Amino acid sequence: MMLSPQLHKILAVAFFLLPFCAQGKPAGLLSRFPFKPFFGGGLDEGQIPDFTPPAATENGDIIHQLEYRISRLEGVLLLNKMIxxxxxxxxxxxxxxxxxxxxxxxxxxxxxxxxxxxxxxxxxxxxxxxxxxxxxxxxxxxxxxxxxxxxxxxxxxxxxxxxxxxxxxxxxxxxxxxxxxxxxxxxxxxxxxxxxxxxx
Known part of the structure; x- marks a missing residue:
């Protein structure tokens, strides 16, 4: 599977910021950081609108699912002033x-x-x-x-x-x-x- 250069950038940014966000209190930026939805967990009501991702029924759909999750991650990082x-x-x-x-x-x-x-x-x-x-x-x-x-x-x-x-x-x-x-x-x-x- 090939991801676009932009998706590679977002993934690199996510892994750069992951330890920072996993500490629970990201340096006073906010009291919690919703990483769970991007790695299989849940999401609290009201943090991010609930858009239903496309179903992954074929290999090509897996890329669309990744693009969807990464675009959500990018939105959260922008919202929380980290990118x-x-x-x-x-x-x-x-x-x-x-x-x-x-x-x-x-x-x-x-x-x-x-x-x-x-x-x-x-x-x-x-x-x-x-x-x-x-x-x-x-x-x-x-x-x-x-x-x-x-x-x-x-x-x-x-x-x-x-x-x-x-x-x-x-x-x-x-x-x-x-x-x-x-x-x-x-x-x-x-x-x-x-x-x-x-x-x-």
Missing amino acids: TEFRGKIFATNGKRADFDATVEKCREAGGSIATPRNPGENDAILYFVKYFNTYAYLGIKQSLIPGKFQLLNGTPLSYTNWYSNEPSGQGEEECVEMYTDGTWNDKRCNNNRLIVCQF
Whole structure:
């Protein structure tokens, strides 16, 4: 069975967020998180409208059933402010904080990468979490071999920036980039704990 790339993204996001939601109290976002309906359990009245999924009578119907369940999961994650989307790219947070290297690794393990805005719309999608949690987040941007010059993690030059006034100012001492709560960027040392935001 082949799932669409969008469904693969949603599944990766779901597995990234599953441990976070399974704790019972997801970092103050809400008192409970309705994961059960996506994995065979029940659903409390009033949380999500009860749409009857298509019956899985043939192999092809199994894909439709998965698509249905994944679309419901996506709706719940959007509702609970755990994912945002811009032009097909999905951004997700688990509400936890980590240093730069741990953030990169956590996102990689989940099948994504650290959030890296390439345009104002993507910047706003990441900013949504930064504002919601009222904390800064690392971006997938690092200083190049030239002090004060920054690039994407794969070495590609930046085609979009949103630096705060007079930034970057670390003069080679601050190799990572964080997003402020107004959406602007600042160069920062990589060993601080910042909100984990991944992209898929």
